[in-house]
Amino acid sequence: MKVLFSFLAVIVALVAAISTAGQTAGQPISPWLTETERARFEQLRDSGFEALYNLDYDKARQNFAEIEKSFPQHAGGPQYLASSLWIETLHKSRRLQSSLYSSKSFYSNGDEKPDPKVIEQFRTWTRASKKLSEARLKQYPKDVEALYFLGCTEGLKASFEEAVERRHFAALRDGSDAVDHHRQIIKIDPTYHDAEITIGLYDYVLGSMPLPAKIIAGITGARGSKKKGIATIERVMREGRNACDQARTLLLVLYTREKRYGDAAALARELAAKYPRNYVYRLEAADALVWQAFSIPTNKAATNPAAADEAFAIFELLLHDKAVADTAARALDLIHYEYGEALFKAARFERAAEEFIAATKVDGADQGLATMAHLFAGRALDAGNKREQALGQYRVVLSRPDVFEAHDEANKGLRGPFKADARN
Numbered sequence: 001m002k003v004l005f006s007f008l009a010v011i012v013a014l015v016a017a018i019s020t021a022g023q024t025a026g027q028p029i030s031p032w033l034t035e036t037e038r039a040r041f042e043q044l045r046d047s048g049f050e051a052l053y054n055l056d057y058d059k060a061r062q063n064f065a066e067i068e069k070s071f072p073q074h075a076g077g078p079q080y081l082a083s084s085l086w087i088e089t090l091h092k093s094r095r096l097q098s099s100l101y102s103s104k105s106f107y108s109n110g111d112e113k114p115d116p117k118v119i120e121q122f123r124t125w126t127r128a129s130k131k132l133s134e135a136r137l138k139q140y141p142k143d144v145e146a147l148y149f150l151g152c153t154e155g156l157k158a159s160f161e162e163a164v165e166r167r168h169f170a171a172l173r174d175g176s177d178a179v180d181h182h183r184q185i186i187k188i189d190p191t192y193h194d195a196e197i198t199i200g201l202y203d204y205v206l207g208s209m210p211l212p213a214k215i216i217a218g219i220t221g222a223r224g225s226k227k228k229g230i231a232t233i234e235r236v237m238r239e240g241r242n243a244c245d246q247a248r249t250l251l252l253v254l255y256t257r258e259k260r261y262g263d264a265a266a267l268a269r270e271l272a273a274k275y276p277r278n279y280v281y282r283l284e285a286a287d288a289l290v291w292q293a294f295s296i297p298t299n300k301a302a303t304n305p306a307a308a309d310e311a312f313a314i315f316e317l318l319l320h321d322k323a324v325a326d327t328a329a330r331a332l333d334l335i336h337y338e339y340g341e342a343l344f345k346a347a348r349f350e351r352a353a354e355e356f357i358a359a360t361k362v363d364g365a366d367q368g369l370a371t372m373a374h375l376f377a378g379r380a381l382d383a384g385n386k387r388e389q390a391l392g393q394y395r396v397v398l399s400r401p402d403v404f405e406a407h408d409e410a411n412k413g414l415r416g417p418f419k420a421d422a423r424n
Helices: 002-014 035-053 057-070 076-092 098-102 116-139 144-163 168-188 193-207 211-219 226-239 244-257 261-274 279-294 305-320 322-345 349-360 367-383 387-399 406-415
Strands: none
Touching (some): 057 076, 076 116, 144 193, 168 193, 193 226, 193 244, 226 244, 244 261, 244 279, 261 279, 279 322, 305 322, 322 367, 367 406, 387 406
């Protein structure tokens, strides 16, 4: 279950909170922002999140810092700054793409330590946002915007605590508080659909639990459904005010988990077209297409050749098209690695080995990823009946620091050739 909660907590990073404008109809309270202030606030917010979704973190933080400076009484500035810092942290550690969270090995503690300066800055901004939201709620307990920001900040803290600090109980506590506050919003204003992302994700998590865990959770009154959770998030995608793309981002990940690969690919294409500088959406599309092409065991190369061809074209675009490749340059090791995985599933073993080896040669390549690339290059060479070259790759793995039990797997490769169906 820790893997499931960790995986879904990280997804929250992709669901960066954007406040809706305005208050509940007929609510007799003093507005948090005047109409003039609101227009400026929304302009800075929208520009900042467009930059954030295009992976331009400097521009995004410039906009969010201006919000914090211009509207110091509002929780938006520090909350958006914390969101941008969190997403950039994931990006730098190659954790923005959802397929990386499908392996239990990712959740081992490892030697990676979070930067204390990043943690302190994140805590400073989330504390400031929470304080401003709570101050507003003391005056106006039913202010849905303040409740929304409070819940978003708690959800952001939960995802950071889980994925970066590995503080599981703190993450569960803050995540539960976020859901409670957003449910309170829906009771006040059922049309405030943006708040339902958190609620839908909560239902999905509970619905994904194994039966014994569901029974224990049910004793406390906690019940959920994967079907209901996805339906709720789909409603946000259709009817939300400002969280539609956040809902699409979350759904493409959940669709992949539910083997709805065609739906996931469609959403990823849509997001990639809207945010052309965000190579992560292109990788998500390629990942879904690869699963769509090779998910059914068969002796054929692919059950859906068109999906396979489209996936390979995306990888080629990311690696060679100058209009796209410059924005993906920081992740060439990851792109080569995932291209290698796709080619391996297609039984194109020699080309797969080339891509895995290319991943190891990228300047500044992640060292753990490079070790795994050497291991999978060995497997691809074995599968292509190039035993001597495969042995060389396994020996390279043993010469490097061990990650994710790579040494054990390399020793298995030295004892005997790797054999596997191309789609495993």
